Amino acid sequence: MAEIFGVKGYDGVGWNIDITSTDRVGFNAANFGESISVGTFQDSTHKTDSTMSTDLCSPDHIRNCKYISPTEVSLMGGAAVTLDTTNVGQNDCTLQWSYQDDTVNTALSNVRFFFYDAVDPANAPAGVIAVAFEHDGAAINKDRVSDTPGDGGAWDSSKGIGGNANALICSDQASASIHNFYIGISLSPTSKGLKTAVRARLEFDAQ
16 A cells, blocks of 8 residues: 655646656746745746756746735736636646545545645744645635634735644545645745745645
8 A cells, every 4th residue: 555645737738747756846036046025926936956946847837826915816927816716727726736545545634735844844934924725626715724714814915824723724525546636825935035944735634
């Protein structure tokens, strides 16, 4: 028995951009390698190497979801749209996270997505605000573990998903051979400098 995890980006054709354990996802200004101004959110998202020096996206870049407001997003540099299933599809999301057990079907519950400081899941990353939403096919999910239901703090620049206590609550999934989660992500620096001690994590209970 083996558990198989995967992270992929959409290249405009399919979920063909594999993010392996040695890869990184880079959040930049308009072009790869360009810094994001403090207090603003990224204009492009890229697959890159561990040194974050080479753009590895092909044939097109990972879909970019830029935070505009708690109810709006900009997709691939376009005008702001309402963050709902009418304007945003699963293929517009930044990353597809997948899980499967190669021998049995599984059901997933208590699914949580968050960013941390690469050391302790309880700690928010230093110098970065991270926001995210999940598109489960039927709805856009934006609530956090620490929210009152309906607050939508996961996609709110004044709150965000720093540390597991503030994780985005993703949908439970019924028994299946493979599970895919579609996550829109936007990051903003709160201080100058390259931010490498930033990790994303998806946690769940499998039955």
